Amino acid sequence: MSYFTYQSKQIFYREIGTGKPVLMLHGNTASSVMFELLLPLYQKNFKVILMDFLGNGQSDRLKEFSSDVWISQSKQVIGLIEHLNYKNVNLIGTSGGAWTAVNAAMERPDLIESVVADSFDGRTLADDFAENLLAERTFAKKDKNAKQFYEWCQGKDWEQVVDADTKALVECAQKKMPLFQKPLERLSVPVLFMGSMEDTMVRKDLAEEYEQMRQRVPNGYVHLFPKGGHPAIMTNAKASALLIMDFLNGRTEKL
Numbered sequence: 001m002s003y004f005t006y007q008s009k010q011i012f013y014r015e016i017g018t019g020k021p022v023l024m025l026h027g028n029t030a031s032s033v034m035f036e037l038l039l040p041l042y043q044k045n046f047k048v049i050l051m052d053f054l055g056n057g058q059s060d061r062l063k064e065f066s067s068d069v070w071i072s073q074s075k076q077v078i079g080l081i082e083h084l085n086y087k088n089v090n091l092i093g094t095s096g097g098a099w100t101a102v103n104a105a106m107e108r109p110d111l112i113e114s115v116v117a118d119s120f121d122g123r124t125l126a127d128d129f130a131e132n133l134l135a136e137r138t139f140a141k142k143d144k145n146a147k148q149f150y151e152w153c154q155g156k157d158w159e160q161v162v163d164a165d166t167k168a169l170v171e172c173a174q175k176k177m178p179l180f181q182k183p184l185e186r187l188s189v190p191v192l193f194m195g196s197m198e199d200t201m202v203r204k205d206l207a208e209e210y211e212q213m214r215q216r217v218p219n220g221y222v223h224l225f226p227k228g229g230h231p232a233i234m235t236n237a238k239a240s241a242l243l244i245m246d247f248l249n250g251r252t253e254k255l
Contacts, residue, residue, distance in 0.1 A: 011080065019045055021090065024093075027096040030153045053073045116194055116244055185218075194240065210224065
């Protein structure tokens, strides 16, 4: 197991495979273990890098998460890339990790080659986001399958992690904090906005939102799978891997 120090705390990461570096970024209340089942689809073609954001997985815990969590996490991503002394890193962020990936690329385009932003709401959170999140998390903490997922990702203290994340996201929504640290037009690297039309955990007008974002970035692409749930990279695993491989290798004519 490998760790690097970030602001006096230890962040867990691991590297698998060989080739072009691809850093996969997990979503809220998850950790890098969520990508374990996907590794066979990527590690033969890429050097896959996994990390646990602070407060999650095998990284050091935090008493509370910042309400600008995705901007804060993007700085951790940059810290890891600098620690590894890499350049031209490709980011795959799913759910909350998609905001993190976009923010990292905005901040340090000199380090990032491209971004896949999978299964996220885009530029804004819905007006009822906080209310719906509280209801969903309350139910999930009592649901057997959800509890097993949380414990798989976080360990025995999963409930503390979930509560801290919920508090931060509710505060983010209520304060209407910016989700991106810069205008989308400043996103200079190629970005693929990916998702599933059947995903009930993202905004209902996802296709329209993705198209609006695509028009605002210089090198934007959109792909929405007709089937599958949340996130697309998991529920359309093989198709996503083929699509991402084409995108990362510059074969964008199929998108």
